[in-house]
Amino acid sequence: MKKFFVINGKERELEFEEDALLLDLLRSSGYTEVHCGCKEGSCGCCTILLDEVPVNSCQILAATVNNKKITTVSGLGTIHSPHPIQEAFVEAGAVQCGFCTPGMVLATYALLEKNPSPSDEEIIHALDGNYCRCTGYVKILKAVHLAAKKVKNNV
Amino acid sequence: MKWFYPTSIEEAMQLLSQEEVFLHGGGTGLLRRGLQGINGLIDMSSLPFNTIKREDSTVIIGSQCTYAQASDALLQIDPENVLGKALALAASTPLRNRITIGGSLAFLPPWSDLLGPLVALDARIAVAWPQKRTFSLSEFISTFSQQNKCLITHIIVPAIKTLNFYYRETRVSFDYPSFTLTIILKISEGSIEKARIIFTGNKTRFYEAKEIEEKLLGLHINTITPEDYAQELPEIDFIDKQSGSAHYLNEISKVWLERGLRSLKEGESQ
Numbered sequence: 001m002k003k004f005f006v007i008n009g010k011e012r013e014l015e016f017e018e019d020a021l022l023l024d025l026l027r028s029s030g031y032t033e034v035h036c037g038c039k040e041g042s043c044g045c046c047t048i049l050l051d052e053v054p055v056n057s058c059q060i061l062a063a064t065v066n067n068k069k070i071t072t073v074s075g076l077g078t079i080h081s082p083h084p085i086q087e088a089f090v091e092a093g094a095v096q097c098g099f100c101t102p103g104m105v106l107a108t109y110a111l112l113e114k115n116p117s118p119s120d121e122e123i124i125h126a127l128d129g130n131y132c133r134c135t136g137y138v139k140i141l142k143a144v145h146l147a148a149k150k151v152k153n154n155v
Numbered sequence: 156m157k158w159f160y161p162t163s164i165e166e167a168m169q170l171l172s173q174e175e176v177f178l179h180g181g182g183t184g185l186l187r188r189g190l191q192g193i194n195g196l197i198d199m200s201s202l203p204f205n206t207i208k209r210e211d212s213t214v215i216i217g218s219q220c221t222y223a224q225a226s227d228a229l230l231q232i233d234p235e236n237v238l239g240k241a242l243a244l245a246a247s248t249p250l251r252n253r254i255t256i257g258g259s260l261a262f263l264p265p266w267s268d269l270l271g272p273l274v275a276l277d278a279r280i281a282v283a284w285p286q287k288r289t290f291s292l293s294e295f296i297s298t299f300s301q302q303n304k305c306l307i308t309h310i311i312v313p314a315i316k317t318l319n320f321y322y323r324e325t326r327v328s329f330d331y332p333s334f335t336l337t338i339i340l341k342i343s344e345g346s347i348e349k350a351r352i353i354f355t356g357n358k359t360r361f362y363e364a365k366e367i368e369e370k371l372l373g374l375h376i377n378t379i380t381p382e383d384y385a386q387e388l389p390e391i392d393f394i395d396k397q398s399g400s401a402h403y404l405n406e407i408s409k410v411w412l413e414r415g416l417r418s419l420k421e422g423e424s425q
Contacts, residue, residue: 001158018156019190041183041250042329053223056249059183063158064198107248128328129247 005065007031008075016062022048023057026072033073033102037131044130047103048072054103054110056129073102076109084150085109085143094143096134103130108144112151118144157195161202164308168284170197171304178306180219180258183250188262204257204308214314218257218307222246222269225256229312237319237339238272238312244321245269247329257307263296265356266331268323274361275319275337275351279311296360317341317349318376318423320415324356324407326398332356333398334391334408338415342423345375354408358392364412376423385413 002015007026016025023046026034034057037045041059048057049071077083082090085108095101104127111118111126118126123144132140159176161167170176176195179185185196204217207228214232216225222242229239245251245268259269260280270292272278279289284306290298299305317339323332334356341349350371352364367384388409393401 018158021186042247044247044249047249050252053252054249055252059186059250059253061179061182061186061196063196064179064182064200066160066198066200125243126248129249 001063003063003065005070006068007070008072014062018063020062021058022060022062022065022070025062026057026070031072031074035099035102037099041129042131043100044103044107045100047106047130049075049106049110052110052113054107054129071106073105076105083109084154085112085147088147088150089140089143092139092143092146094135094139096132100130100132100134104132104140108147111144112148116152117148156190156193159195159197161197164202164283164306167197167199167202167306170195171284171306177304178257178261180255180261181221181253182258183254184258184262184264199255199257209314212314214312215309216256216312217309218255218260220256222251222254222256222259223248226251232314233316235317235319236314237317237321237337238269238276238278240319241268241272241321241323241335241337244323244328256310260295260307260310261299261305263360264331265360266333267355268332268335270361271335271337271353271355272321273310273312274355274363275339275353276313276315278313281308281311282306283308292361315341318419320419322411322415324398324404324411330398333396333404334393336408336411336415338412338419340371340376340419342376345377345423347371347374347376347379352412354391356393356404358394362391364388367412376420379416379420381413381416381420384416385409388412 004013035045037043039058041056046057047054051068077086085105089095107127107130159170177193179196179198199219204219206217208215222245226239226242229236274292280295281289282305320338322336324334325332334354337353339351340347350368354362393404395401
């Protein structure tokens with residue numbers, strides 16, 4: 001089947017099988033920044049924003065994405081022009097192997113859109129679907145607080 | 156496998172009468188089940204089931220609303236709403252943004268965080284197909300199993316002020332709970348007017364501790380003795396699970412019943 005998708009602000013027509021997962025479709029279409037981890041909706045590596053809301057793309061059948069806006073981490077910033085959240089993750093040392101980072105950054109973006117000054121508890125709740133097996137989360141918490149400051153100053 | 160995108164309830168009902176055609180809510184339950192044997196999937200996202208509204212003393216939640224939407228709306232109405240609190244604890248943020256109320260009821264897994272509060276609150280489930288009527292949770296469970304298809308339109312949740320406690324027994328927060336405990340107490344001038352104590356995760360989906368509920372009625376909240384009621388909790392028909400044997404889960408249930416009642420007692424007397 002074929003459908004139109006709006007990915008990172010650009011409209012694209014993609015062809016896929018009826019039972020294709022959104023994760024697989026995105027990766028096979030070049031969006032390899034959407035990482036494949038557990039494929040069970042547990043780890044959060046495949047997080048994308050669907051109409052600004054974080055979801056596990058491994059838990060979504062591509063055929064159900066009707067006129068919804070998809071944002072991957074590349075839609076937030078690039079290496080030459082990083083988003084303040086991406087800068088904060090680097091500055092706080094919250095990136096080690098980097099596999100979970102796209103999901104973490106997107107989850108942080110969604111959180112800060114709703115709550116510009118989150119507490120530790122609110123950050124933990126918002127990022128509860130994103131696993132990191134390197135950092136121990138302390139630096140991720142610091143990064144989210146730093147990102148909140150940076151985003152506020154950027155406005 | 157074919158996809159259908161109905162925009163009206165009538166269209167969806169017509170499609171449902173076909174064999175091996177299933178409804179797709181958020182998709183998380185369906186993916187867990189696997190897509191084998193499915194000839195067609197009905198995407199429900201264009202059906203008018205995604206609103207939440209307050210009507211008199213109830214909250215009507217559309218079946219296509221996600222856990223996150225339902226939880227946010229309920230906690231906005233009442234920050235202590237037990238269903239709102241339970242749904243906020245379920246799964247994880249990205250999954251709460253995807254799991255729908257209707258899908259969760261259709262699959263009703265033993266680890267569901269939806270079931271206990273719905274039973275405790277005497278919520279009702281509105282179904283449009285195969286018969287148009289509302290069901291209590293018990294009726295819904297006995298009428299529909301995972302194999303049967305039904306078109307859930309919304310749930311009706313009484314918006315009553317209660318003292319309440321919700322607990323999910325997990326090793327880490329992301330685990331499926333081995334059991335859940337919902338306690339609600341309706342208090343009038345310090346006296347317990349209504350008590351509901353619901354455990355889920357057992358063989359019969361949920362267990363209501365009716366004997367203890369009856370003992371609590373009419374008592375002043377400050378006079379209850381949580382440790383005694385916990386010891387009186389009968390054996391619940393849990394099965395042995397990876398997270399613990401049935402015996403272990405029964406012992407832990409007693410502990411959490413005591414802690415739950417104590418927290419309500421202490422919370423009220425502060």
